[in-house]
Amino acid sequence: MHSYRLRPWCRPSLQHSAYLLFDGNRQGSGHSCSCLQEVVPGRCKYCSIPSAPILHESVVLLLLVLCRFIKIGQQFSTRVDVLSQEFIKELEKLQDNVPPFETATALRILEDSLGAPPGQVFAEFDEQPIAAASLGQVHLAKLQTGEHVVVKVQRPGLKELFDIDLKNVRALAVWLQKADPKTDGAARDWVAIYDECSRILYQEIDYTLEGRNADRFRENFKNVDWVKVPMVFWQYSSPEVLVLEYVPGTKINDAAALDAQGLDRQRLARLAVESYLQQILNHGFFHADPHPGNVAVDAKNGGRLVYYDFGMMGSIPGNVRGGLLELFYGVYEKDADRCLDALITMGVLVPTGDKLAVRRTADFFLKSFQERLIQQKGEREVRGAAYSADFKPQRSKDEAKARRKAILSSIGEDLLLAANDQPFRFPATFTFVVRSFTVLDGIGKSLDPR
Numbered sequence: 001m002h003s004y005r006l007r008p009w010c011r012p013s014l015q016h017s018a019y020l021l022f023d024g025n026r027q028g029s030g031h032s033c034s035c036l037q038e039v040v041p042g043r044c045k046y047c048s049i050p051s052a053p054i055l056h057e058s059v060v061l062l063l064l065v066l067c068r069f070i071k072i073g074q075q076f077s078t079r080v081d082v083l084s085q086e087f088i089k090e091l092e093k094l095q096d097n098v099p100p101f102e103t104a105t106a107l108r109i110l111e112d113s114l115g116a117p118p119g120q121v122f123a124e125f126d127e128q129p130i131a132a133a134s135l136g137q138v139h140l141a142k143l144q145t146g147e148h149v150v151v152k153v154q155r156p157g158l159k160e161l162f163d164i165d166l167k168n169v170r171a172l173a174v175w176l177q178k179a180d181p182k183t184d185g186a187a188r189d190w191v192a193i194y195d196e197c198s199r200i201l202y203q204e205i206d207y208t209l210e211g212r213n214a215d216r217f218r219e220n221f222k223n224v225d226w227v228k229v230p231m232v233f234w235q236y237s238s239p240e241v242l243v244l245e246y247v248p249g250t251k252i253n254d255a256a257a258l259d260a261q262g263l264d265r266q267r268l269a270r271l272a273v274e275s276y277l278q279q280i281l282n283h284g285f286f287h288a289d290p291h292p293g294n295v296a297v298d299a300k301n302g303g304r305l306v307y308y309d310f311g312m313m314g315s316i317p318g319n320v321r322g323g324l325l326e327l328f329y330g331v332y333e334k335d336a337d338r339c340l341d342a343l344i345t346m347g348v349l350v351p352t353g354d355k356l357a358v359r360r361t362a363d364f365f366l367k368s369f370q371e372r373l374i375q376q377k378g379e380r381e382v383r384g385a386a387y388s389a390d391f392k393p394q395r396s397k398d399e400a401k402a403r404r405k406a407i408l409s410s411i412g413e414d415l416l417l418a419a420n421d422q423p424f425r426f427p428a429t430f431t432f433v434v435r436s437f438t439v440l441d442g443i444g445k446s447l448d449p450r
Contacts, residue, residue: 100132106139106153113241118151121236125151133293135205135311140246148246149233158205166198189428196428200288204311207242213310214244220283226271228298228306249296249306253446263303269447271305276440280433281328284321288314288432290439292446314432320346334370336362348430350423357414358423364411 100106107127110118118125124142131138136154143149173194180190203209211232218229228247236243250257252272258265272295279286287294289312296306316324323346330338336359343349349358380387395403 100129100137101155103127105156106137109153109156109240110151113238114236122151131293133309141243143233147233149236149243150230150246151236152207152242152244154205154207154240159202162201162205166194166201170194170198189426192428193426193431196431200312200314200432203313206239207237207311208239210309210311211237211242213313216285217287217307217310217313220279220285221275224275224278225301226304227275228300228304230306230308247296247298247306249298251292252295252297252305253292253443255446258297258303258447261299263297263299265447268297268303268305269444271303272440272443272447275305276436280316281321281325284316284318286314286316286433286436288312288436290436290443292443295443312432314429314436316429316433320427320429323348331366331369334366336366339366347427348425350425352423355423361411361414364407364414 106129107118114121118141122141123144123146124140126140129137129139130150134155135158136152139151139153141149141151170191173190176190211234214229214232218231221227221229230245230247233243233245250261252258252268255265258268276286276290287307287310289309290307294307294309296308298304298306323342323344326342326345327339330336330342339362340349340355340359344351
């Protein structure tokens with residue numbers, strides 16, 4: 001097995017990614033691209049960044065895929081319950097530690113946007129960025145009026161890159177639409193899901209829209225003292241530059257730093273969930289990219305959530321919000337009929353075919369959920385404080401096999417009927433809701449393993 005060094009940042013097009021993954025043009029012990037290089041580096045027109053620590057090829061190949069798609073890497077970077085610390089440490093760099101672009105380029109973009117060099121507009125401007133991510137980088141500055149601000153500058157050429165990459169992704173979505181066997185009983189509209197993702201990604205590179213999103217998000221939480229949203233300084237902002245109030249904080253998944261400040265991690269985990277329930281159920285407008293690079297904590301008011309980066313936001317129609325609220329109540333009350341009615345309201349369930357089979361399936365999973373809660377309560381009473389010290393143990397192969405057997409013996413026929421009827425739908429609006437809760441679940445586990 002060869003050992004390679006992984007470039008922590010490279011953003012070529014999908015064609016280049018596929019070339020590396022499926023061909024790579026390996027000759028002898030060398031490699032054509034320095035994004036995935038051996039000790040003697042190769043050359044790639046896309047990257048020239050110092051290499052990360054040596055990892056085995058099997059690890060690097062996975063990280064390579066994730067680094068091609070920064071957003072996916074950011075999402076997996078929170079899964080402390082699934083990935084080893086070695087993976088997490090590397091993937092966390094994608095949150096806000098992607099190598100920046102050239103200072104001269106950033107200064108040129110700023111001058112074009114501001115109408116004058118940054119040194120003339122700001123009382124102070126730090127040319128060295130304090131953070132950099134997939135779409136831009138952030139510089140510290142001080143206004144002539146004395147306020148400390150951050151200046152967010154967009155990477156050049158993003159729209160052209162999106163045009164190329166998303167065209168290829170759409171072709172993949174069209175192929176999936178035809179190839180997906182839908183044997184799980186769910187009918188997915190892959191093209192609609194692509195359209196939703198594409199729409200939000202293009203919105204993310206309009207900093208004027210991001211500023212409006214920040215204003216709306218701040219207004220929604222104006223009466224909540226444990227949420228902080230930075231102010232926008234509109235007179236300095238444009239589609240490529242966004243100037244915001246400087247609100248420093250500690251990454252929400254930095255347990256050691258939070259403990260050192262005496263902050264209650266379990267409380268923060270609860271507030272993170274509560275803020276998202278408010279966003280989704282009350283406001284219908286939610287932060288769709290809540291990885292730890294975009295959510296911090298400061299010490300005010302006993303620990304306050306600080307949100308950054310409002311480029312990727314999602315909206316939920318009223319009927320879906322109402323259905324979600326009914327679904328939560330239905331699960332709480334273990335009422336299968338209420339859950340199914342809620343799913344119909346949301347457009348997730350189409351009332352056709354054998355509804356009785358779907359109801360029996362819902363009953364089974366509600367019962368399983370209740371049994372799990374009772375089991376957790378018993379474990380907590382027996383273990384005390386030690387219960388929250390580690391993650392829920394993974395099932396062994398035999399346990400997983402026994403679990404599948406129990407499910408099939410109980411509702412196997414019902415699942416088969418549901419698969420034939422295909423009564424379930426996956427609304428495209430749910431794409432980023434699911435993504436956000438996946439990231440939020442990872443953050444929660446980093447704060448409190450249980």
